[in-house]
């Protein structure tokens with residue numbers, strides 16, 4: 001069943017891992033703002049170069065360019081009926097812009113799902129994360145290793161470690177999350193759309209809890 005779902009949670013909580021599983025389960029398109037920025041970076045666009053200056057410091061890319069990029073992506077045919085938003089919105093301004101765009105279509109999001117994980121565990125997860133250069137699938141060298149070292153299970157692409165998963169940038173990203181993104185929890189709670197899920201369980205259990213929370 002297609003749905004319009006926002007995944008909230010700090011860096012390393014498992015948003016990308018879960019968004020792709022929920023999307024494959026039929027919720028709709030997996031739209032990850034970080035992946036969109038990395039795609040621009042890989043293609044050498046002006047937006048990619050701009051985004052990199054913020055990503056390298058663990059800061060957020062300005063709202064105007066981020067909102068435009070994600071809303072445009074949401075208009076593509078695969079996202080017509082449903083989507084799982086991963087990493088967007090990350091500020092109150094982005095959340096309000098999303099609500100306003102959906103309201104224009106007489107719609108709203110169905111649920112905002114918060115994946116909760118302690119900060120020590122987040123640091124461990126990000127330090128061991130490897131990403132597929134081609135399809136962006138995340139792996140962990142200890143918790144969910146690929147079948148062949150350095151090689152993506154699903155597309156065979158090369159795995160790499162993100163520059164912004166280095167410890168000093170991770171620290172900055174966690175601070176950015178607390179300061180700018182954590183307030184969204186109250187925003188969605190006041191709309192009666194927030195559900196909290198324990199992210200420190202197996203990947204399968206987290207998926208089950210998330211799907212139960214939005215009624216998949």
Ligand code: ADP
Pocket residue numbers: 009010011012013014015016017018125126128129130138139140141143144199200201202203206
């Ligand atoms: P986010 O998109 O929220 O930054 P990811 O989905 O990329 O997080 O996950 C961060 C890291 O943690 C990855 O290396 C991933 O393989 C690993 N991971 C994701 N979910 C779990 C889990 N439930 N248990 C252990 N490790 C996990």
Ligand code: AMP
Pocket residue numbers: 011033034035037054055056058059060061062066086087088089090091094164173
């Ligand atoms: P992620 O892949 O979600 O961890 O995002 C990587 C980086 O991309 C972040 O640290 C930000 O610099 C940038 N980014 C991703 N999504 C957003 C967003 N919604 N708003 C602003 N910056 C973002």
